[in-house]
Amino acid sequence: MSERARWYVVHTYSGYENKVKANIEKTVENRNLESLIHDIQVPMEEVIEEKDGKQKVSLKKKFPGYVLIKMLMTDESWYVVRNTRGVTGFVGPGSKPVPLTDEEIETMGVVEVPVDIDLEVGESVVVISGPLREFVAIIQEISIEKRKIKALIDMFGRETLAELDFNQVEKLV
Known part of the structure; x- marks a missing residue:
């Protein structure tokens, strides 16, 4: 068992990729498994289609029926992913998940943006x-893995905790 999180491919029912991603993210949050399951992606690509003589992007x-998950492989993380509704199994021989190589990750278009x-x-x-938008917030918590912050926003005279993506906020100058 390596101590480094690796990318694994999970097979899902077709059309369930985003549901599986959302369900695993919710489970990770509810069970505080952020240290085991780091990232979940459904790789997408832009396709130009022509309809009625107009081009539409x-x-x-990219891989219907598959979800990519960056995780530390433990009994607990394996169990959580394997028992998520819509997941049919990990990709690998038998029931042994095989991590992707760095080359495979690159060719699959998985983008790991350094935070x-x-x-x-x-x-x-x-x-x-x-x-x-345009509200001022005071940061309470920063989650690098999820690329989110939790911040207090003063709304209607009450402070409300909101979860925001990094790209939704800017430092006050």
């Missing part, structure tokens, strides 16, 4: 997108 799943944020707990930020 749409996103299509470089200049935010600190207690700092004020302004929300730049979404329904809370």
Whole structure:
């Protein structure tokens, strides 16, 4: 068992890829398994379709029926993923999941963006997108793995805790 999180491929029922991703993310959050399961991706690609003489760009799943998961393989993480509704199993011989090589990850288009944020707990930020746009928030918690912050926003005279993506906030200057 290596101590490094590796990418694994999980087979799902066709059309369940995003549901599986959401269900695993919810389980990870509820059971505090962020240290075991780091990232879940459904790789997409832009496809240009022609309809009625017009070109339309749409996103299509690169690998229908598959979800990529970066995780530390333990009995617990294996169990959580394997028993998620919509998952039919890990890709690998028998029931033994085989991690992807770095070359395979690259050719599959899995993008691991290094997280470089200049935010600190207690700092004020302004929300730049979404329904809370233009609200000022005070950071309470930063989750590098999920690329999210939890921040208090003063709404209607009450402080409300909101979860925001890194790209939804900007430092107050």
